[in-house]
Amino acid sequence: MSQTSSQDSFNTALCDFLSRATTPFHAVDAIVKRLDAAGFSALRDDSSWSLEAGGKYYLTRNDSAIVAFSLGRDSSRDSGMRMVGAHTDSPCLMVKPQPEKLRHGYFQLGVEVYGGALLNPWFDRDLSLAGRVSYHGKDGLLKTALIDFRRAIATIPSLAIHLDREVNQKRSINPQTDILPILTQLPGEEALDFRRLIAEQLRAEHPEIDVAEVLDYELSFYDTQVAALLGLEGEFIASARLDNLLSCYTGLEALLQADGTQSTLLVCNDHEEVGSLSTSGAQGPLLRSVLKRIAGDESAYQALIERSMMISADNAHGIHPNYADRHDDNHGPLLNAGPVIKINANQRYATNSETAGLFRLLAKQEAVPVQAFVVRSDMACGSTIGPITAGGTGIRTLDIGVPTFAMHSIRELAGSKDAFDLARVLRRFYDFPGPLSAG
Structure with a gap:
């Protein structure tokens, strides 16, 4: 070769x-x-x-x-x-322990910045969620399993330039308030139970296990765009x-x-x-x-x-x-x-x-x-x-x-x-x- x-x-x-x-x-x-x-x-x-x-x-x-x-x-x-x-x-965005937020009908998750992340590029990306989940099965034992939604389930929309005319001259990002991903819209006033959502994903990815309750998790958002070669001659790897x-x-x-x-x-x-x-x-x-x-x-x-x-x-x-x-x-x-x-x-x-x-x-x-x-x-x-x-x-x-x-x-x-x-x-x-x- x-x-x-x-x-x-x-x-x-x-x-x-x-x-x-x-x-x-x-x-x-x-x-x-x-x-x-x-x-x-x-x-x-x-x-x-x-x-x-x-x-x-x-x-x-x-x-x-x-x-x-x-x-x-x-x-x-x-x-x-x-x-x-x-x-x-x-560096990434990790989901907080009690992350559920429902604001103006949009269901969002609170996140914590892990490491020295560049935050601007996280806006307007197709995001998925993956990590490790701790749960106990119907046998009562503590167990762990990995999950990965492997599809776009969230995004962090930018604020339109019409509402922030100086965004191209100066832009600061508040990690507490500005980078909460949106997952869905809900008609009522009650947010989704995130741990129940995780339990459903566990069952979908691991049908062989019996999940009685999700106890805790270490989950982070990631960009669904896959790694690729680019450049006129394929000179670069982007990922x-x-x-x-x-x-x-x-x-x-x-x-x-x-x-x-x-x-x-x-x-x-x-x-x-x-x-x-x-x-x-x-x-x-x-x-x-x-x-x-x-x-x-x-x-x-x-x-x-x-x-x-x-x-x-x-x-x-x-x-x-x-x-x-x-x-x-x-x-x-x-x-x-x-x-x-x-x-x-x-x-x-x-x-x-x-x-x-x-x-x-x-x-x-x-x-x-x-x-x-x-x-x-x-x-x-x-x-x-x-x-x-x-x-x-x-x-x-x-x-x-x-x-x-x-x-x-x-x-x-x-x-x-x-x-x-x-x-x-x-x-x-x-x-x-x-x-x-x-x-």
């Missing part, structure tokens, strides 16, 4: 994954299905593990984070683990949740294509967009607990940490042609010009010269170009799971990402070549036979 046809196949599958992974729960569910099909075995926190050289395993946490790893034929204690990290969550499901997918593809010689690991954490401090976030114990159980004892764990390396993959800011002055003159990454090494002197990114040097070496071996991103010295810098992982575990870490436009919008844009190239470099990293440090 030619590289062009391989890239086309990769992007087709990527777009399908992005369209299906509408929440972190659905992203992990989709990843698990791929891992199961590839022969990985599920592990549980509350059970003993019997790990074997050449074995392939995964562990989920909170249904929204996952660690998948393969124990290579070479001892992980001797050669370390090649790790890739990403995150499953994206919701590119940040950071694109990195989850590239890491997964690289893991599945690794040759099995080295010990490899992929961690996809939740809650990066809100600080990572949770049981399933990078500040939680998930990765450390898995590595300690792989190592077996404290001495072996310390040796494993010393010989391992993490590539934290999270999208980077491409230079926007309409706003080029927002970038440092020499560090404006272009779409379709290769993955980006992210550098910050104040350790908002975990990259150092050694980890960056290894990535450049790997990219050179794959004939993949590499770019660099440094934020303007007079602007604040975002961060990733990279410094959190490095600081919490002591693992040498590199921050990289695919250049992207409209980050944190309801629909983001990336180059159709970059994700494929990143997957190639990550696979090369997973198969790298040499030591992961220059020492």
